Amino acid sequence: MKLRLTGPVLLIGLGIGLAGGLAGCKVGPNYIKPSASAPPTYQEAPTKDAQAGSWKIASPADPALAGDWWQMFADPDLSRLEQQVATTNQTLKAAEANFRAARASITVSRSQLAPTIGVSPAIGGVRDSLNQPYFNPNEANGGEGSFSLPIDMSYEIDLWGRIRRNITATREEAQASAADLATARLSLQAELALDYFNLRATDAQLRLLEDTVKAYQEALQLTQDRYDEGVTPLSDVSQARTQLEAAEVIRTDLSNDRAADQHAIAVLIGEAPADFHLDPLPRSEARSTLPIIPVALPSQLLERRPDIASMERHMAAANEQIGIAQAAYYPTLSLSGSAGFLGTSALNWFTWPSRFWAVGPTLSQTIFDAGRRKAGVVIARANYDATVANYRQTVLASFAQVEDNLAALRILQTEADQQRAATRSAEQTLDLFQTRYQGGVDTYLQVITSQTAALQNERNDIQIQLRREQASVLLIKALGGGWSTQQLPPV
Numbered sequence: 001m002k003l004r005l006t007g008p009v010l011l012i013g014l015g016i017g018l019a020g021g022l023a024g025c026k027v028g029p030n031y032i033k034p035s036a037s038a039p040p041t042y043q044e045a046p047t048k049d050a051q052a053g054s055w056k057i058a059s060p061a062d063p064a065l066a067g068d069w070w071q072m073f074a075d076p077d078l079s080r081l082e083q084q085v086a087t088t089n090q091t092l093k094a095a096e097a098n099f100r101a102a103r104a105s106i107t108v109s110r111s112q113l114a115p116t117i118g119v120s121p122a123i124g125g126v127r128d129s130l131n132q133p134y135f136n137p138n139e140a141n142g143g144e145g146s147f148s149l150p151i152d153m154s155y156e157i158d159l160w161g162r163i164r165r166n167i168t169a170t171r172e173e174a175q176a177s178a179a180d181l182a183t184a185r186l187s188l189q190a191e192l193a194l195d196y197f198n199l200r201a202t203d204a205q206l207r208l209l210e211d212t213v214k215a216y217q218e219a220l221q222l223t224q225d226r227y228d229e230g231v232t233p234l235s236d237v238s239q240a241r242t243q244l245e246a247a248e249v250i251r252t253d254l255s256n257d258r259a260a261d262q263h264a265i266a267v268l269i270g271e272a273p274a275d276f277h278l279d280p281l282p283r284s285e286a287r288s289t290l291p292i293i294p295v296a297l298p299s300q301l302l303e304r305r306p307d308i309a310s311m312e313r314h315m316a317a318a319n320e321q322i323g324i325a326q327a328a329y330y331p332t333l334s335l336s337g338s339a340g341f342l343g344t345s346a347l348n349w350f351t352w353p354s355r356f357w358a359v360g361p362t363l364s365q366t367i368f369d370a371g372r373r374k375a376g377v378v379i380a381r382a383n384y385d386a387t388v389a390n391y392r393q394t395v396l397a398s399f400a401q402v403e404d405n406l407a408a409l410r411i412l413q414t415e416a417d418q419q420r421a422a423t424r425s426a427e428q429t430l431d432l433f434q435t436r437y438q439g440g441v442d443t444y445l446q447v448i449t450s451q452t453a454a455l456q457n458e459r460n461d462i463q464i465q466l467r468r469e470q471a472s473v474l475l476i477k478a479l480g481g482g483w484s485t486q487q488l489p490p491v
Contacts, residue, residue: 026161027330028323031316034388036395038299044406045295067482070193072291073469077278078196081269085188088270095184102170102177103491109170112163115155115335122148147349150340150356157335162327169320174491176313182306182483190477192268194470199261200287201466202254203280208458209251216244216451219434223444236444243448247455290468293475295406298399304480305398309488311391318384325380328373331365398478405475412468419464423457430454 070082085092125145130137158164220240226232266276281287302308337359343349366373430450436442 025159026164026323027326028161028165029319031319033312034315034391036302036392038297038302038395039399040298042295042298042399042403042406044403044410069476069481070189072293072476073193073288073472075196075288078193078288081192081196081265082189084269085192086185089188089268090270092181092184092188095181099174099177099181102174103489106167106170106174106491109163109167112156112166113158115153117151117153119149119151119340121150122146145344147343147346148340149349150338150342153335153337155335157333159333160327160330162324165320165323165327169317169324171491172313172317172320175488176310176317178489178491179306179310179313182487183310186306186477186481186483188268189481190473192265193473195261195264195268197288197466197469197473199258199265199278200281201462201469202258202261204287204462204465205459206251206254206258206280207283208455208462209247209254212455213244213247213251216240216247219447219451220244222438231440232444239444239448243451287465288469290472293472293479295402295475295479298402301398301402301479302395303485304483305478306480306483308391308394308398309485311387311394313488315384315387315391318380318387322377322380322384325373325376328366328376331363334362334364336360336362401478402475405471405478408471409468409475412464412471416461416464416468419457419460423454423461426450426454426457 068079068082070078123146127144128141156163220237220243223232223236223240227234227237262276262278263273265278266273269276296304337357339355339357339359341350341354342356343351343354348354430447430453433442433446433450437444437447
């Protein structure tokens with residue numbers, strides 16, 4: 001049995017063979033991940049003997065942060081709300097849609113490695129006019145029909161790696177989109193936790209103000225009774241009433257803050273504010289406990305932050321664009337062909353004599369472009385240099401965020417101890433002046449002053465606790481929230 005190589009088969013075979021032979025040829029630089037310096041340890045890290053409070057230096061035996069990091073706060077309400085963010089937040093859904101689009105773009109880029117085949121059947125008729133200029137009447141006829149079924153093929157042979165580099169760049173952009181999705185998820189989860197803790201701190205202040213208003217009402221009644229008995233002047237009653245009304249103003253203002261926090265949480269979990277309500281914690285329940293956060297070495301942070309991973313993937317994609325720009329200096333080889341049937345009627349449309357074919361390669365080369373290709377390479381290199389700078393800046397900013405919150409947790413722990421001592425002193429002072437006032441030793445101004453100081457110190461207690469909770473959340477976010485580059489999809 002002999003195999004006969006006809007014209008189109010031979011040319012197509014030669015084209016495919018040439019493409020296979022040159023498949024390994026790619027112009028442009030190979031990607032080497034640029035370095036980003038990392039300090040050996042964090043400046044704000046305490047010595048091992050001094051470790052205490054809300055974080056510690058991680059050892060190999062310590063479990064890493066998990067993806068559901070909010071479980072560390074042991075707050076059922078917070079955990080329930082965080083679960084809703086992952087499924088109902090609209091910003092997160094948009095980021096997920098962007099990732100799906102980026103992943104589908106890989107198929108679009110990969111399709112350029114295969115020939116494009118199309119078919120365009122057509123049926124038509126034409127009759128020439130006898131009155132048209134320069135027409136030979138002897139060639140006149142009653143019209144003719146045309147029945148065609150062409151199958152067209154076009155194929156660009158990737159001689160210099162332009163298509164393959166474009167596929168690689170698209171894959172890297174898709175991975176960057178996946179890292180952007182993880183960054184958006186972590187940011188929204190952290191934002192929810194911050195709003196939640198702010199709301200709980202407002203609840204604690206509202207309870208404090210309710211107790212304060214009740215105590216001020218009793219003080220006002222006591223002062224009114226002493227005035228009725230002629231023991232104290234009317235100014236004491238006026239001062240007591242002013243103190244009570246001022247506390248009521250603060251309580252009303254806090255109610256507005258709570259409403260705003262509740263509305264923000266509703267939007268984050270994808271609900272209308274009118275449909276969402278979060279009850280205050282019962283007095284018997286304490287606020288969330290501060291977790292002990294394991295902090296790894298700075299060098300590991302580069303593999304833990306999705307925003308750093310995104311910048312690194314953009315950097316790799318920008319490197320591929322340099323090769324794509326350099327490939328424009330070289331000729332382009334395309335293979336095109338067309339085959340099918342062309343008849344004058346439906347009767348002879350698919351007969352063997354009606355067959356036709358045309359095939360051939362095309363080599364194109366730009367000779368003069370007034371510096372367009374050179375400028376394209378310069379632009380690609382400049383864009384790559386910009387992504388390198390952005391990558392290193394993101395790394396530096398991430399170290400600063402970790403340092404900021406390590407310092408905040410360390411300093412706030414000391415501040416909390418100092419504030420508790422100040423609060424105890426203020427409460428003791430208030431008790432002493434109230435007793436001395438009832439005994440007629442001091443004026444009511446001393447009671448007013450001590451009441452104001454006690455309330456302010458008690459509110460400071462709550463605010464410092466809130467700042468410690470916020471610093472814990474921000475530290476977890478700065479550490480990547482348990483994410484790792486191993487979670488990037490193998491697109």
